[in-house]
Amino acid sequence: MTISLIDLDSHEESDWCPQCGNSGILFSLKNAIIQAGLDPKKVVDVSGIGCSSKLPNFINVNGVHTLHGRAIPFAEGIKLANPELTVLVNAGDGDTYGIGVGHFISAGRRNVDIKLLVHNNGVYGLTKGQVSPTLPENIKVKGWPEPNINAPIDPLSLAILSGYTFVARSHSYNIKELTEIIVKAIKHKGLALIDILQGCPTYNPDYTSPSWLSTHTHPLPSNYDGVVKNPNDMNEVNEKKMQAIKMILSETIEDKHTGIFFQWENPDTFEDRLLKRGIKPPIDIPIADSEGRSITDISKIIEELSI
Amino acid sequence: MIDISWMTGGKQGSGIDSSANLFSKILIKNGYNVYGYREYFSNIKGRHSFFTIRISDKEIHSISRKVDLAVFADKESVFGEKNEHGEIIQDGHIKDIKEGGTLIVDKIVDVNQIKRNDIKVLQVDFDQIINNVAKRLNTKPSEVMISKNTAIVTISAYMFGIDLNIVKEIVRKEFEKKGESVINMNICTVEETENLIKNISPILKLDPIKKEKMLLLEGYQASAIGKAIGGCKLQIYYPITPASDESSFLESHPELGIRVIQPESELAVIGMVTGAAIAGVRASTSTSGPGLALMTETISYAGMTETPIVVVDHQRGGPATGLPTRTEQGDLQFVLHQGHGDFDRIVIAPGDVEETIEIVADAFNYAELFQLPVIVLGEKSISQVYKSVKEKYIEDFRSSYRIERGKLTDKAGYEGDFKRFEFTNDNISPRLILGRSDHVMWIAGDEHDPYGHPYEESNNRIKMMEKRNGKSELILKTLDRSKKFNLYGSPENAQLLIVSWGSPKGAILDALDDRMAFLQIKLIEPLDSEIGEIIKKAKKVVCIEENISGQLRQHIASRTGILIENQILKYNGRMMNKDEVKEALEKVLNGEKKVILNDY
Known part of the structure; x- marks a missing residue:
């Protein structure tokens, strides 16, 4: 089946601000779905709340627009129910690294095969520009009266230490690179984070404009390779993690890298672990016969409790 | 009719739960109905917990206030405990023995302090049982200490005149997975206990009765x-x-x-x-x-x-x-x-x-x-x-039972975008199985249009609000009466109609007599209007609940406009028993408007 960009348009018109980075992310995602050869009906885009999270409405794949901070558990529930679906999460930095940070960390323990596209713009856009968890300390943004009093969270290191098996960064105006990374994340077997530095022309224009992002980010050095070569070699896995974290720690707000910081194919996903216990995906287990009678086998329970 | 109650207790983690479990199985094996309940602290090891079982050859639905037989291997279960401020942690179970009942305690207990002349107090040397078992198995007493629970069960079964061969049979089945040595230790315990107590006369004889298969x-x-x-x-x-x-x-x-x-x-x-x-x-x-x-x-x-x-x-x-x-x-x-x-x-x-x-x-x-x-x-x-x-x-x-999945489907049946929130006559719209149909589906927690996209237009808002808040009629029309409530007796003829929900049902059924009718509400929301009709017919109504504010009573008032006049409430965290409910119902019949229960 071949699909084109038009097939991926929903009937909804995007209502993001002109030059909003979300449009670049949406366009890259559509490209990536085509390049990865996905069937849109088998793709579910789960979002949280905020400008970022309107995205599912503007793309012709299944869309579940959830609650602030909860996109990850919804996505995990969908994937657990039906692993044949490609499950994406589009959510903001406040959503993922603030109110939902517990889910963000804990998802790493399970390596659920879902893909996080985090729209990271340093502000809460839809509530008019409050500071977000990724905004560096002492930075003042347009929508908030005082400079940021909190230090920022470091999502990439956090993801690596939490157990994510694919960790990358890109920015919303670099369509080519972002598309490539999304394709790779989709093809990766396991939990993926793409932290996308996203332009917010309205509330954080100084630090997220197209020109800022293109002059203050550059691809990881050509000699940097984040991909684990021997997935069973835990020394190599740990070295690659250290390498990524060192690279992240060497960065400044004015000098950030884009690309794949860490990628480890092969460890068991949560689905693999469940299948090893012999419990099939829920969607594949019939629950009733043709007349609606329950067919779940409770005979062992009855036998066990019988006196 | 046989209707007796039993209790044991001890430190949490010492196996009280398994004693009660084992004893319940023995009773069921003999054909009796049991109703058992555990009270325990939020604690793993050391605090006092106790277990009550009511036993009958008839259907029973609750526990009783007092027991015919209690067997304790520790002092605290008998006399209770206080904390360093002198406050009561738990007040022991001497008071919980029925007049004429039997209390069996360990040899270490000073029976002179029990001070009840209306009950029979017996002493058993639990340590001797343990020592005898250890000697027989050629091991240390500490290795067989856990089988004190089996000793409690054996004493209890013996006192109720149950054939100890059935005890052994259940013990074997119970410890099957733990291996031959554990089975052996417990069988020895049954035998050594029997040796020690065989001169005591049982308080009754529970003969085996034929019964259908029970769990x-x-x-x-x-x-x-x-x-x-x-x-x-x-x-x-x-x-x-x-x-x-x-x-x-x-x-x-x-x-x-x-x-x-x-x-x-x-x-x-x-x-x-x-x-x-x-x-x-x-x-x-x-x-x-x-x-x-x-x-x-x-x-x-x-x-x-x-x-x-x-x-x-x-x-x-x-x-x-x-x-x-x-x-x-x-x-x-x-x-x-x-x-x-x-x-x-x-x-x-x-x-x-x-x-x-x-x-x-x-x-x-x-x-x-x-x-x-x-x-x-x-x-x-x-x-x-x-x-x-x-x-x-x-x-x-x-x-x-039939599984009914409503409007879940793998086919939309039409071209164009799927309307997950389509307006329909019954306010229920089709749902797709994600990824298993020829359509995609959108869901949004924002107010949405029929396609599931955020939509703030006012007419749509009104229709969507009415859709989501318009399901009660369908629910009440679809569900059988038997799914909504149980009605015992005749509300128009009874002197008192009891209205309740949840677990008080058991104690109410066991306390009920010809003067009363009982309405047990199962479907609380939406509330069927027939509930109001039934209440209106009654001469006098009491609402029984395990909370302080009468939450069902409030709900009935808000849905029917009827504020039930009388209340029986319990909020000490303990389960209602039939005896306290019976007394409270009597008080309500005699004109008391509000009775607070505080047993156990």
């Missing part, structure tokens, strides 16, 4: 069985007393094909459940008040997105952490209003272990037929009740 079933197991029959395929939970037992029971039965997952928080739990339900599978969780409170925002989301989820709340004492191991019906008003904004929901409450199976299984049908959150209100005093249940009851229910 020993706890309420949490009933809830799990209901989920299995109901086709639940994902159980997501976060540890909380007294709900976790259900999830652990499900996980120990992989043959059910239910994925049991424990994520990081209740927020994650309810998100996963709702996600899975959107994907088209039957998913559920079990929790208690504090966990349910954390799930609130997503319950509202399920209401907004008309997503079928089933949540079982095994209620415990609140507010806050409250009484984690004690019972209460304190969450009713909370679940009726849980979640911001207005949306229809179903709240149902089983009154006993058997009803739990049926109501939990039905909950999955209701959720999908009416596309809304369904909250099942369980209670600690159901989920941790041990009860003899006819195997046939479960078989009959299972074969009569």
Whole structure:
């Protein structure tokens, strides 16, 4: 089946601000779905709340627009129910690294095969520009009266230490690179984070404009390779993690890298672990016969409790 | 009719639970019905817990206030304990023995301090039993200390005149998985106990009676069985007393094909459940008040997105952490209003272990037929009740139950975008199984158009609000009367109509007489208008609940305009027993308007 960009348009018109980075992310995602050869009906885009999270409405794949901070558990529930679906999460930095940070960390323990596209713009856009968890300390943004009093969270290191098996960064105006990374994340077997530095022309224009992002980010050095070569070699896995974290720690707000910081194919996903216990995906287990009678086998329970 | 009660107690972690479990099985094997209940502290080891079993050859539904026989191997169970401030931690069980009853204590207990001339006090040297067993097995007494519980069971069975060969048979079955040496140790204990007590005369003789096949079933197991029959395929939970037992029971039965997952928080739990339900599978969780409170925002989301989820709340004492191991019906008003904004929901409450199976299984049908959150209100005093249940009851229910998935489909049946929230005559729209149809589907927690896209237009808002809040009529029309309430006796002829919900059912049934009628409400929300009609017919009405504020009474008032005049309430965290309910009903008949219970 071949699909084109038009097939991926929903009937909804995007209502993001002109030059909003979300449009670049949406366009890259559509490209990536085509390049990865996905069937849109088998793709579910789960979002949280905020400008970022309107995205599912503007793309012709299944869309579940959830609650602030909860996109990850919804996505995990969908994937657990039906692993044949490609499950994406589009959510903001406040959503993922603030109110939902517990889910963000804990998802790493399970390596659920879902893909996080985090729209990271340093502000809460839809509530008019409050500071977000990724905004560096002492930075003042347009929508908030005082400079940021909190230090920022470091999502990439956090993801690596939490157990994510694919960790990358890109920015919303670099369509080519972002598309490539999304394709790779989709093809990766396991939990993926793409932290996308996203332009917010309205509330954080100084630090997220197209020109800022293109002059203050550059691809990881050509000699940097984040991909684990021997997935069973835990020394190599740990070295690659250290390498990524060192690279992240060497960065400044004015000098950030884009690309794949860490990628480890092969460890068991949560689905693999469940299948090893012999419990099939829920969607594949019939629950009733043709007349609606329950067919779940409770005979062992009855036998066990019988006196 | 045989109607006797028994009690044991001891330090938590010392095996009191297994004594009671074992003894229940022995009684059931002899053909008797049992009704057992455990009271314990929020503690793992050392605090006092006790177990009551009521035994009868007839159907019984509750525990009694006092027991005919109590057997304790420790001092604290007899005399109670105080803390360093001199406050009572627990006041012992001397008072809990019926007049003419028997109390069996260890040799270390100073029987002169018991000070009750109306009961028989016997002493057994538990250490000697242990020493004899150790000697026979050529091991140290500390190695066989755990079988003190078997000694308690043996003494109890002996005192009730039960053939000790049946005790041995059940012991063998019970310890089968633990291997021959454990079986042997326990059989030796039965024999050494018998040797030591054979000169004591039993207090009665419980002859074996023929009985159909029975199970020993706890309420949490009933809830799990209901989920299995109901086709639940994902159980997501976060540890909380007294709900976790259900999830652990499900996980120990992989043959059910239910994925049991424990994520990081209740927020994650309810998100996963709702996600899975959107994907088209039957998913559920079990929790208690504090966990349910954390799930609130997503319950509202399920209401907004008309997503079928089933949540079982095994209620415990609140507010806050409250009484984690004690019972209460304190969450009713909370679940009726849980979640911001207005949306229809179903709240149902089983009154006993058997009803739990049926109501939990039905909950999955209701959720999908009416596309809304369904909250099942369980209670600690159901989920941790041990009860003899006819195997046939479960078989009959299972074969009569039909899975009904409502408007879940894999075909839209039309071109163009799928309308997940299409306006329909019955306010229920088609749902797709994600990824299994020729359409994509959108869901949004924002107000949305029929396609599921955020939409703020005012006419659409009115229609959507009316859709989500317009399901009650359909629910009440669809459900049989027997699913909504049970009515015992004749409300128009009775001197007193009792109205209640949940676990008080048992004590009420056992306290009921010809002067009274009893209305047990199962479907609490939406509330059938017939409830109001029944109440209006009665001469005098009392509402019985295990909470301080009369939450069902408030709900009935808000739905029918009728404020029930009399109340019997209990809020000390302990289960209602038949005797205190009987006394309280008498008081209400004699004109008291409000009776507060405080047994155990």
